[in-house]
Amino acid sequence: MRLAVGCAMWTHKAWQGRFLPHPLPAGERLRAYAGWCDAVEGNTTFYATPTRETVATWAAQTGPDFRFVVKFPKAVTHERRFTGVEQEVRAFLDAVEPLGPRADALWVQLPGSFGPADVPLLANFLRRLPGSFRYAVEVRHPAFFDDARATAELEDVLTRAGAEWVPFDTTAFFRSAPTSDAERDAWTKKPRVARRAVALTDRPIVRYLGRDEVARTVEGWQPWVETVVEWLREGRSPTVFVHTPDNADAPALARRFHDEVRARVPALDPLPDPAPVEPLTLF
Known part of the structure; x- marks a missing residue:
């Protein structure tokens, strides 16, 4: 039994001199943040896949029980909607591998336009992912919250994949x-x-x-x-x-x-x- 808590980032200008020492080298900011919280959202990976070396520095600044919830790149989820994304997915999975058990979940955040009719695309994508990671999905289309049938269909796909539904x-x-x-x-x-x-x-x-x-x-x-x-x-x-x-x-x-x-x-x-x-x- 454990509750982990965290924020949307590990560095923020408003935190300097309050929660994080200032000045502080970029390579030490996550370590300082990890003294306050034991989880963080990996939002930066949505915009660009980091190098393995960069991710290895994240692991080095945190303990083995620290939790990262790391977002898939937007090219996979928003721009191509899981179609023809094999190269991008492989690069992303390889990059985050140094996190090891710290990768609490790889996070599939979907745009508001991704609706119930698109669920088969998600199901196919989740089936093809390796079992070495855990996955979590965030949807924003209102039907998933207002239509009982759409809710049940998405829950069924996620349950079959062992994935979590992330509410915002x-x-x-x-x-x-x-x-x-x-x-x-x-x-x-x-x-x-x-x-x-x-x-x-x-x-x-x-x-x-x-x-x-x-x-x-x-x-x-x-x-x-x-x-x-x-x-x-x-x-x-x-x-x-x-x-x-x-x-x-x-x-x-x-x-x-x-x-x-x-x-x-x-x-x-x-x-x-x-x-x-x-x-x-x-x-």
Whole structure:
């Protein structure tokens, strides 16, 4: 039984001098982040497949229990929709291999235009992937959340592949109008779908988007505290990623979520204490 928590990235300008020492070489930022959280989303791989050498440095900066959820390249999922992507998939799988057990899941994020009629493409793609990795799928088409038949068909495909369905919960974010530039930007970009809290595997993955105001973020995640507590009591080991539009407080919020769950499940191990960070100075 374990709960891992993390953020959408491991470095952010707003964290410098607060959560991460500053200045800090690029090759040490993940190590510092790993003192706060024990999981991270690998979003950069969506835009370009890194070299094996780069990925090996990620592994070297993290312990064996650290969890990466690494996104497939957009050429595979968005541009070619699984057609004629053998070379790109091989390059990606080879690049992330140095993560070893740290690769908690390879993440297939699909565009909002990928609907129920496209599920056979996904099923064929998942069948062809090697069993040496675990896979997780995020869909954004409303039908998967509103149409019981579409939901069941996707669940069946994922279950057959041993893959998890990753919900991106934006319901708390869209509950009221945006109040900051970051929230207004997210308002136009983030998906609006119903909250889903069904685990298909023993390691469910959740992405939660709150607000820039801490109190509203914490209020909005209370249903997830209940869900995660239930999953832990069932013997599952979930990973929860906490987002806000500006992500300025994301590492502290992720730890706070872990603390709230642990208050309900005392047997859950605490996160390690992060190393102290010296405040920024002018000179």
